[in-house]
Amino acid sequence: MSADTTPAHQVADLRRRIDDANYRYYVLDDPDIPDAEYDRLMRELQALEAAHPQLVTPDSPTRRVGAVPSSGFAEVRHAVPMLSLGNAFTDEEVGDFVRRIEERLGRAEPLFSAEPKLDGLAISLRYEHGVFVLGATRGDGSTGEDVTANLRTIRAIPLHLRGEGWPEVLEVRGEVFMPRAGFEKYNEHARLHGGKVLANPRNGAAGSLRQLDPAITAQRPLAFYAYALGTVEGGTLPDSHSATLARFREWGLPVSELIEQVRGVAGLLDYYQRMGERRDGLPFDIDGVVYKLDDYAGQREMGFVSRAPRWAIAHKFPALEQSTVLEAIDIQIGRTGAATPVARLRPVQVAGVTVTNATLHNADQIARLDVRVGDTVIVRRAGDVIPEIVRVVPEYRDPHAPVWRMPERCPECGSEIVREEGEAVWRCSGELACPAQRKEAIAHFASRRAMDIDGLGDRWIENLCDLGYVASVADLYKLELDDFLEMKRRADERDGTVPETVKGGKVATKWAENLVQAIDASRNASLERFLFALGIAHVGESTAKTLSSWLGDLDLIRHLPWPLFTLLPDVGGEVGRSIGHFFDQPGNQQVIDALLERGVRIADAHAPSPKLRAVLDMPSVLAAIGIPKLTRLRAEQLLAGLGGGSAIIQAQAHQLELAGVPKDTASALHAWLAEPARRGLLSASVAAVEQLLALTPASGNVQAGPLDGKTVVLTGTLVSLTREEAKERLEALGAKVAGSVSKKTAFVVAGSEAGSKLAKAEELGVEIWDEARLQAFLAHPEAMS
DNA sequence: ATGCCTCGAGTTCA
């Protein structure tokens, strides 16, 4: 056995490699070994130390957990007090801060260190001869609690310093925090296993350090950044803050990469602005930034006011959370009848805007939060723009406030509000008898992505409906200029508003002319948009496109038995039935007839796509109908045995069995067929298969696109073309343009200011194209793969 | 049956 494979050497080697791995991960942010490898090293070290207990040292990485649970925390006095910071909320306050320093020091634009203000817990770490010996919370600034055992479990905190040149005693101050990803993951795990769910990352970090059992702290995903100096004995440090932080890094202490050196008020405010923009994208929560005068001589000269230094200040971001009072919960009825509770709030400023409404999603959400009218609630505007109610403040609850219940009747039409078995949403059962659903249906029909009737907004739709000009979307196409003007006159009269006038005192009419023209322009519609505009449940843009491109003709679609729809990609039983149900309603067919009568034309009707031949087979249709026990395989046998689809309807039970179908399947089929409506559906479906086959061209111009079968995703802002144009051009080459990134995505086109989708793509290792690459590809699609 | 992956639907404010 050679000298460097003795247990002592092996232990030393393993410890060095583990320390290096931690250093690369937490300080350099550049891990070089996978987690599994790290775990392997740790296990190896544990095994060696178990076999050779004499080799165990207190600063071994295996000793991070090991202390027994304590019954309380000892007090620790901070020799150098841990400071609190003054706050600035406005640019003026920052200007005042800088001016005070410049005046007292007699220097213009001194150098500042600008740092993110982490939302965690301030702590102090004491290293003696390079070994971590004591860690304490801030407490009241002069006395904190000894949480050494808990801090030892945090991998970002080195148990001994690297390199050389550290003073005999070094106190490092910094922030312990919980990165968002770790917080989410921890909570997900806790929810699944019935553990304690943490309210937010900040509370998570604080609570974790106050655990009496370090083994619990070890489970929590905590991290640490150093940002200040405490006591120093027996050694010297550089004469500036930024140089000290650089030294910290060399010694293996993690320091945020976001810290910068800036000058002048403009430099400070620019940093604040940039951090504000990046805030949502950071892996941890920050509640502002901190500016510190960089040179220690200047800091000493500035001194303190009470406990806060005059040489540093925290510039806070506007609060993302605010409390306000929930004044009412209203019910909003959507296009599909969904009854959505909306919180009416006492107006409050959140992250720079006034919030008065917030969605409560559905009744379950209200029950979860236990929100009641009159409650004081916390409102948040997080990464997205949409405000939400985070929780109620139970202390301010009126003890007599009743639990909120979904009203039994629709506030718009009085119909019953019902909930489907197993569904989350409650719906108004009034359908098109409900004025709210009618208005929403019309608004959807007219919307940009549907028929695109420019200028027909909510206000006009409301008036047209309320004053009886329009009951269905078809009525839009019989309106004339005078109808609009009369409608406006009556609306003004009703509301007591004064009609708008143009020069010369005449009543304004241009808006009405524009509307008539916009409605006329919408008469030429593509089948895809028209189908989408109808507002069939489960048929959005994508499904409308599928129906249009595969079937091609409105007349065909509106009379097709529903099982046929399920042959198309992404259309299953639920969606197929929904389409069929829509066209089964005589009222809907009448509306379509009226639209066509009043001049709506489908611009791009065509024969069914040749692609249809590949999927158009009788067994699939039979299997889709949902006859008990009748799988595709059985359907095939059945058809072979009976010699055709229509024979099934006439067949007696024993004939079915003769056809080679098991007894139970045969009797199930027979029982199913007993109902006339089902026989009708079956025979119509069988006939439709034949008809469709006859209509579908055998083959044809199914040319292979270079992107056939590939899914691509667009994100960010493109300069040379709009997102719509890019989508169309990619689709023309055979691509499917999806809205979210997954591992199946072929590539992501990232424009400027790309956000989460780009991050997701990077995470999944999906190919990323910039705009130039897209342009090059579109110019010569055949040249690239 | 289970677990992705998409799609549909609903939502706020300037």
Add this chain to the structure above:
DNA sequence: CTCGAGGCAT
């Protein structure tokens, strides 16, 4: 953007 839920691959 985010949920819920449908479709489909495994």
